[in-house]
Amino acid sequence: MTMIKVVIKSLFNRKATTFLTILSIALSVSLLLGIERVRSGARKSFESTVSGVDLIAGARSGPVNLLLYSVFRIGDATNNVSYQSYERFSVHEKVAWTIPISLGDSHRGFRVVGTNGNYFKFYRFAGDKKLSFSQGKAFEGLFDVVIGSQIAKSLGYSLGEKITLSHGSGEVSFQEHADKPFSIVGILDSTGTPVDKSVHISLEAMHALHVDWKDGAPPRPGEEVSQSHLLNMDIKPAAITAFFIKLKSKIAIFNVQREINDFREEALLAILPGVTLRNLWETIGLAENALFAVSIMVFFVTLIGMVISLLATMNERRREMAILRSVGAKKSFIFSVLIVESCVLTLSGMVAGLLVLYFGLTVSRPVLESEMGMTLGLFAPTFNDVIYLCAILVGSVIVSVVPAWRAYRNSLADGLMVKS
Amino acid sequence: MNPILEVSRLSFSWPSSTSAVLDIDSFSVAQGEKVFLHGPSGSGKSTLLNLIGGVLTPQRGEITFNGMNLNEMSSEARDLVRGDQMGFIFQMFNLLPYLNAVENITLPCEFSKRKAMRVLEQASSLGDEARRLLSALRLDPHILEEKSVTQLSVGQQQRVATARALIGRPEMVIADEPTSALDSNIRDRFLRLLFDECNRNGTSLVFVSHDLDLGKNFDRVVSLEEINRSFTADTNE
Ligand SMILES: Nc1ncnc2c1ncn2[C@@H]1O[C@H](COP(=O)(O)OP(=O)(O)OP(=O)(O)O)[C@@H](O)[C@H]1O
Ligand SMILES: [Mg+2]
Secondary structure (H helix, E strand, O other): OHHHHHHHHHHHHOHHHHHHHHHHHHHHHHHHHHHHHHHHHHHHHHHOOOEOOOEEEEEOOOHHHHHHHHHHOOOOOOOOEEHHHHHHHHOOOOEEEEEEEEOOEEEOOEEEEEEOOHHHHHOEEOOOEEOOEEEEOOOOOOOEEEEOHHHHHHHOOOOOOEEOOEEOOOOOOOOEOOOOOEEEEEEEOOOOOHHHHEEEEEHHHHHHHHOOOEOOEOOOOOOOOOHHHHHHOOOOOOEEOEEEEEEOOHHHHHHHHHHHHOOOOOOEEEEOHHHHHHHHHHHHOHHHHHHHHHHHHHHHHHHHHHHHHHHHOOOOOHHHHHHHHHOOOOHHHHHHHHHHHHHHHHHHHHHHHHHHHHHHHHHHHHHHHHHHOOOOOOOOOOHHHHHHHHHHHHHHHHHOHHHHHHHHHHHHHHOOOOOO | OOEEEEEEEEEEOOOOOOOOOEEEEEEEEEOOOEEEEEOOOOOOHHHHHHHHOOOOOOOEEEEEEOOEEHHHOOHHHHHHHHHHHEEEEOOOOOOOOOOOHHHHHHHHHHHOHHHHHHHHHHOOOHHHHHHHHHHHOOOOHHHHHHOOHHHOOHHHHHHHHHHHHHOOOOOEEEEEOOOOOOOHHHHHHHHHHHHHHHHHHOOEEEEEOOOHHHHHHOOEEEEHHHHEOOOOOOOOO
């Protein structure tokens, strides 16, 4: 009781240094916990780019590669999956539904995804969120297109506008499908996933764009098939790039995976997206570790700052310690005063740091969520946070042994009378 | 009268020096006695007070306070004796700047249950006793409570420190040059007030000063030069 009273009044007497010390602890605590939130938020939103999918299948290549082009629409597939193989598995007795993905074209740098109605019906992200339309509806006609929110925003598109697609995925393509314009029938809500940057057309449209192409080369003059002619044709897609699979029962995951991997007619690969996502995150997670290391260092600098500020006042406080000794304080009391003092500083810094953290989260949450699809939890401190806070407190007690020992030694040397 | 303090065959040297600062064959203070201790600067007066207060321990010899041999006690037990049964006043800057006058005066009661209990035997609260002591020392408690102790004059500060040394009726008050920062007028009044309070409770007083004039008011005047066999005063003073 006496101790707390002495410590608090003494700290209050040194308002400026106390305030600055608490402020620096608060900032480093909020930085540490904030980085932790961003870390777990980024990881969560990364891992929930696609959810509710049991398997992803594509032509045989590396699992990460398959994940990258099918989910993140980064890079290209080395091979296609024939439509027959896809149909074979889409009607498989253990399969609940499939979403086909066909890549290859682009629109002003945004990837074009050929798919079917299942995409809008079954695609899930961030746990159990469904795709929804901010305007319009799913494609129906052959030359209908549904665009992601970010495309609509950055290119300023609205419903009914006509766009043309280009062959290949480059920003600048010389091979425009200029003769076959699409009209925008739907704009999706923001998801914070690659869906926002995708142009969605039907598999049939994807095929139709290329019916007159031969061996990857555009049609020779005079051999083009016109858009009006295509509308009357019966188009059946020949190949897709990958497909998402949802099984009726999770128990069958490994069976079906093996069945796809052992498929005789075509070299296919099936992956568990959750596992591959996690592996991928671990490889790109180096940045996250660097961030964490920086915040740990910031924290150490803060602790050192606190010790320095305590040591700086040590000489002025020799008299204070001598007075305390003269009224009956034990040597251990003098030692403990400094320890308790740094605990009080650290605890106040933590409380202030949590306030800063929650204030920062409240302010930045809507922006991060809409711009980056990152949901930062505005929840009470997690178990992890509590561990960090305890570590901070323990750390501050450990480092405050330095000024405490100094005060103790001084007080022994001074006895009851301080010279000067 | 029984001695409250007895120092015998005491020898003390600082760890940093080879020769002893103090080598005292015998020095004692009777209960209620007021002893004036003088000696040149550097002769070891403050060192002796630290030994009596149990903050330092002699290499040889015994210090018996109120029947207890301080040397045989643990340092914690000595801290308790000091807190319970002694009161200290120093030359200057006696007060904790972050406590007000009353809080400064009642501070010893936070460390000593005995002092707190002895106060509460006679007063209704620690604060009341602090205010009583302040008025006995001719200070207006109401004015003091509004001011920070750092805003008080040196004379006022010394009286607050005296009240702190006196609270809880310790067996002995030990003062190390408490008047050296005061002018002679205030000094004489201060001394009279201190004596009055000591007399009220039969408190012994060991009072250190350079100022030999003050000695005449005391029961006994002791020169450290005379009792200390290894006398080493600073030669340049
Ligand atoms: N903490 C210390 N460590 C080592 N030597 C000390 C220490 N304090 C005092 N001394 C030495 O002990 C001797 C006595 O010092 P002390 O302070 O007791 O003298 P004093 O009689 O109180 O002098 P003054 O009248 O100036 O206060 C001096 O020679 C001093 O240098
Ligand atoms: Mg001295």
